[in-house]
Amino acid sequence: MVLVxxxxxxxxxxxxxxxxxxxxxxISRMVSMFNGNNGLGVGEDGKYLYMPxxxxxxxxxxxxxxxxxxxxxxxxxxxxxxxFDTNRSLVLIDEWMDDPIGSGGMAIFDKxxxxxxELESLWSIFMPFDSPIFPNNLDLKYSRKEIKxxxxxLKKDKIGSAEYKLRRQRSKYAGENFHETxxxxxxxxxxxxxLRDWCLQNKYSSLSYENRQEGNGENSFVxxxxxxxxxxxxxxxxDEFSYRKIIAPLLPCIIKKHLTQAGDTKVMIDHIIWAGxxxxxxxx
Numbered sequence: 001m002v003l004v005x006x007x008x009x010x011x012x013x014x015x016x017x018x019x020x021x022x023x024x025x026x027i028s029r030m031v032s033m034f035n036g037n038n039g040l041g042v043g044e045d046g047k048y049l050y051m052p053x054x055x056x057x058x059x060x061x062x063x064x065x066x067x068x069x070x071x072x073x074x075x076x077x078x079x080x081x082x083x084f085d086t087n088r089s090l091v092l093i094d095e096w097m098d099d100p101i102g103s104g105g106m107a108i109f110d111k112x113x114x115x116x117x118e119l120e121s122l123w124s125i126f127m128p129f130d131s132p133i134f135p136n137n138l139d140l141k142y143s144r145k146e147i148k149x150x151x152x153x154l155k156k157d158k159i160g161s162a163e164y165k166l167r168r169q170r171s172k173y174a175g176e177n178f179h180e181t182x183x184x185x186x187x188x189x190x191x192x193x194x195l196r197d198w199c200l201q202n203k204y205s206s207l208s209y210e211n212r213q214e215g216n217g218e219n220s221f222v223x224x225x226x227x228x229x230x231x232x233x234x235x236x237x238x239d240e241f242s243y244r245k246i247i248a249p250l251l252p253c254i255i256k257k258h259l260t261q262a263g264d265t266k267v268m269i270d271h272i273i274w275a276g277x278x279x280x281x282x283x284x
């Protein structure tokens with residue numbers, strides 16, 4: 001058993017396909033709800049342009065408004081602590097970024113860690129995708145008609161419909177046209193579910209990977225059933241008082257410093273929002 005954490009606005013009763021990791025990686029995921037993909041830019045009259053995603057129009061904000069908005073988002077989430085059983089965990093290589101795990105194709109598997117018969121059966125699921133699956137590669141295996149059939153099956157499956165819905169919400173938030181992206185999303189989700197089925201048939205109860213996107217390479221885990229993780233009862237909340245007391249006086253100089261260094265008039269918020277302090281100090 002290892003102690004892991006998961007942050008969310010609402011903690012679902014089902015833990016299937018949910019990601020768990022260190023406290024710092026859970027905090028990083030929560031911060032991404034605020035900073036998105038585009039960061040903070042230079043505006044006019046001493047203001048900054050808050051532009052987290054293409055779906056949200058850039059908004060002029062003072063450094064105080066940036067602080068207020070960040071605190072509002074952090075107040076809306078909590079981080080729960082779990083005991084996680086890692087005894088039967090399939091080790092993967094993170095090639096999926098923030099997309100469904102199945103989008104990584106066969107590149108997500110450590111070929112040295114799996115038996116030949118395991119690789120052969122996994123190849124039967126993922127073939128011909130021996131590397132991450134990009135939208136323009138879908139027609140190597142699927143016709144539009146076949147993908148539409150996959151979408152119908154996903155909508156009839158409890159886990160599949162939930163995962164497909166999450167991808168639709170994410171697409172909307174990112175400013176994408178889901179009518180166009182639904183084909184790759186359906187394939188990615190479907191392959192993730194087929195990988196889960198294969199894992200359960202082969203007695204794996206979780207997935208693990210080195211999390212270099214949200215952490216420092218420490219292991220994160222994905223639950224394949226609801227029994228692999230059990231809540232400890234600890235629930236961490238954002239300590240806004242301490243954050244405002246310690247960070248607020250530092251933030252204007254930190255933002256200006258990083259924007260000056262960036263050179264392209266934009267800086268990622270997660271690089272500056274903790275002002276060089278340990279973010280775990282602000283969750284209790």
